[in-house]
Amino acid sequence: MMKTKDRILDVARKMIAEVGFHSTTTALLAQKAGISEGTIYRHFASKDDILVTILDELDERYSEFITQLKTEGDGHPGTIERVLEANFKFVAEHLEGIKIVLSSFALLPPSRRSMNSVIDRMRTFAAESIVRSMELGVIRQVDPERTAMVLVALLLGLLELRLYWPENTDINAEAVAFCRQALVKIQ
Amino acid sequence: MMKTKDRILDVARKMIAEVGFHSTTTALLAQKAGISEGTIYRHFASKDDILVTILDELDERYSEFITQLKTEGDGHPGTIERVLEANFKFVAEHLEGIKIVLSSFALLPPSRRSMNSVIDRMRTFAAESIVRSMELGVIRQVDPERTAMVLVALLLGLLELRLYWPENTDINAEAVAFCRQALVKIQ
């Protein structure tokens, strides 16, 4: 049997992803989790605390994911594709959390903080991949920082299209090809 | 002297862009607009109606903008760059409206509808530009629909980075270069 705290988190994650933080009322949350409203406050200091817990967990997962990606990828070619594809995979496995961040980073400070850290990690890792790829001679010479930022922008846009317009055809493969072409070494 | 209705819209646009639709209370809106709360309801059916009006206006402007772009651009080369650059310009001139749509399309139906139509227009126009560019032989052969979608994704990501992380260096030029390289004809 699942612990109450985890059940609250699970239900909250779903609700916030679906209807947003504001419309996720404690009354409805308690009802859907099959507990009383007061019980929420035995496990969380406030409604905000629930959001922060969800975001912190996602942060942690993303940090682990980036770390793992770095250790795995050592010496392998084709790293730019891997940056993109690995991120696609991470997103697919954390749809709800990502939806929450993307839909509220503009307005909710905790979400904003989370988004800051995600973007920072993404950009740093992308820049490192670009530098390595240039050293390996598999891509042409570019400004690593700026190009990494362009990749982050593309990734961000792809994410939103995927999450909020899932009925569209999947263009991830096309995006990877687009990037490869943009960065490929001209012989 | 400005009409009351327009003053309400102006103040509302600023407030919603800054703090979001939920945190924009009718009480504060009335106060900042120098009118009484009841007066808002002389001009708008509901708080939602204000948002819809703002969004419809933005829609209208974007539609005009796309139309103008099409007539202007006939027969000119380098259309992909123009798609991007013209959009950057439009955004710069409608910062508040764009901020509202981007920060709420995931949660507010009217915003969602607006975003749908913007993305649709953007994608259609990009696809047309790509087709034309291919006919002119200035870019390589690609799938127009999918590539247009990739461009939309990139545009969307760039917008968000620009609006919510304005402290970052402007990478618009880099993005344009990135796209040119991705699409350029290999001789």
Add this chain to the structure above:
Amino acid sequence: MMKTKDRILDVARKMIAEVGFHSTTTALLAQKAGISEGTIYRHFASKDDILVTILDELDERYSEFITQLKTEGDGHPGTIERVLEANFKFVAEHLEGIKIVLSSFALLPPSRRSMNSVIDRMRTFAAESIVRSMELGVIRQVDPERTAMVLVALLLGLLELRLYWPENTDINAEAVAFCRQALVKIQ
């Protein structure tokens, strides 16, 4: 017809005096005042604000009362009796307010502040009366400050007995006689 704000204040004063600030709920207050709960917050920023308003009003009245007492009493003999008797009269005319202060100054900061100022004024005025009476030669030589404080203590105790044990026989006259005897000049 009475203004809503004043009706709220009136009902609140009665309720707080009777059952205390904690037990005076906004729901009950609204009901007894014949208004909705939300209306309270059109006139007061918070429940605390109602208390503060009541206390400030009482403060103001007491300040006026002391001022008037000073101007009236110039040159008249028997001032110690007048200090006591005037205070009895003030209390009788502001029973509810006084009850509120006395019942909550130990626990509620705004009430505490109010009580501080009342005691201060009372003591200062008593000390001045004592000094004047000594100069006039109608009372014996005493330490004015300390004796004033004793009078304040007695006044405070009499007040509480009167307000919370109204079934007891009125001992105000006895108290005045007690003080006269304690201060009278021994020939």
Add this chain to the structure above:
Amino acid sequence: MMKTKDRILDVARKMIAEVGFHSTTTALLAQKAGISEGTIYRHFASKDDILVTILDELDERYSEFITQLKTEGDGHPGTIERVLEANFKFVAEHLEGIKIVLSSFALLPPSRRSMNSVIDRMRTFAAESIVRSMELGVIRQVDPERTAMVLVALLLGLLELRLYWPENTDINAEAVAFCRQALVKIQ
């Protein structure tokens, strides 16, 4: 090692004296006593029951104190001073309990009951002392009941000044002198 019940009482007495009965929550009480919330209800029927137990204990102590005072004092002169001074001593030894009663007798029925009995005993004892002192010829002829009540009022006022304005100079000695002068036999 202290029994759990006594530890609860001790912590509760301190908390209630400091922040009041309302602000003394069972959660905080349990935490400060190093027990779980449920344990409180093994030893007390309700939160109210804790208060009543504390008050009953104080009542008991005061009753013992008065009894002892009566047996001790037989035949000794200067009894009025002793009434006052003994009470000062009792207060000093039961500060917390006294603070609880004084701060809540106006609003909490159990506290009110306690205060009734204290005042009754105080007044009765004071009246007896006065009668005896008159018989011994050490004070002038006064109405014993009413004068006792005046003494109780003074005592009550002194207590409050002492407990809630401890920064003031101690006027107990002055108060004793004041009473002696008020009651002394004029030769």
Add this chain to the structure above:
DNA sequence: CATGAATGAGCGTTCATTCAT
């Protein structure tokens, strides 16, 4: 056209009390 007082449903949160373990 404009006001602003009034509404009332709903919000997040608290807390004394219960009960299975």
Add this chain to the structure above:
DNA sequence: AATGAATGAACGCTCATTCAT
């Protein structure tokens, strides 16, 4: 004896909306 998770009623407060003037 003790625990601590769960309860649920009540709390202070917010806010979009209405309506008599």
